[in-house]
Amino acid sequence: MTKGKFITLEGGEGAGKSTQTKLLADFLRRKGLKVIETREVGGSPSAEAIRDLWLAQKDKYWDPLTELLLIMAARREHLVKTVFPALSEGAWVVCDRFADSTRAYQGIGLGLGLEPVENVYKLIAPDFEPDLTLLLDLPVETGLARMESRGGMDDRYQQQLVDFHKKLREAFLSLAQKFPVRFRTIDASGDAPGIAASIERAVAERFFAQESPQ
């Protein structure tokens, strides 16, 4: 099925995922590739409807397993309606958050455990993983300060304690260690153009290495 490449951006709040998703998509377009920018939870009309349902209720409204199933239902819709068709047409798909956010937030941060996350993932997306996952890593305080300067925190997790975000950071870093081939960890504490340059290097090394003279 896969002809294009699937690249995911992961990391905590304020790490710059949305900013860098756009910059990476622009970089790939400048290379002449067909590119789709998308995000999770969401990314297709049906998945966005599930996102709205999920976020309409306040913290602790959902049973944790129900929350996992909602997120995975949205992921299935996103994959089937948006991602798989784009990849099979040869487009590159750049996705702002994907399954590692579920592993980190629901699996580790919120304590559901990785096993149910992996089991449901296998059901909705057997044998499918990103070609590259860019983990934007930065100190929790820096990320939260960026969110505050953006004008407030707009989802449930951002209200929670710095300790929770530290746990998430550790969770993402442990996932990067567990899947060293798929992941590249990017220092996201600098300015946006510098981070974009690091990402472009990582993407070029992974996919365009044969093109660049050594």
Ligand SMILES: Nc1ncnc2c1ncn2[C@@H]1O[C@H](COP(=O)(O)OP(=O)(O)OP(=O)(O)O)[C@@H](O)[C@H]1O
């Ligand atoms: N490298 C950077 N340095 C300083 N500020 C940045 C940088 N990158 C992005 N920002 C700003 O920080 C805020 C958060 O960035 P962005 O929305 O890209 O992060 P995010 O990881 O997508 O956050 P969220 O998890 O909430 O979706 C925005 O106001 C953005 O303009």
Ligand SMILES: [Mg+2]
């Ligand atoms: Mg974002």
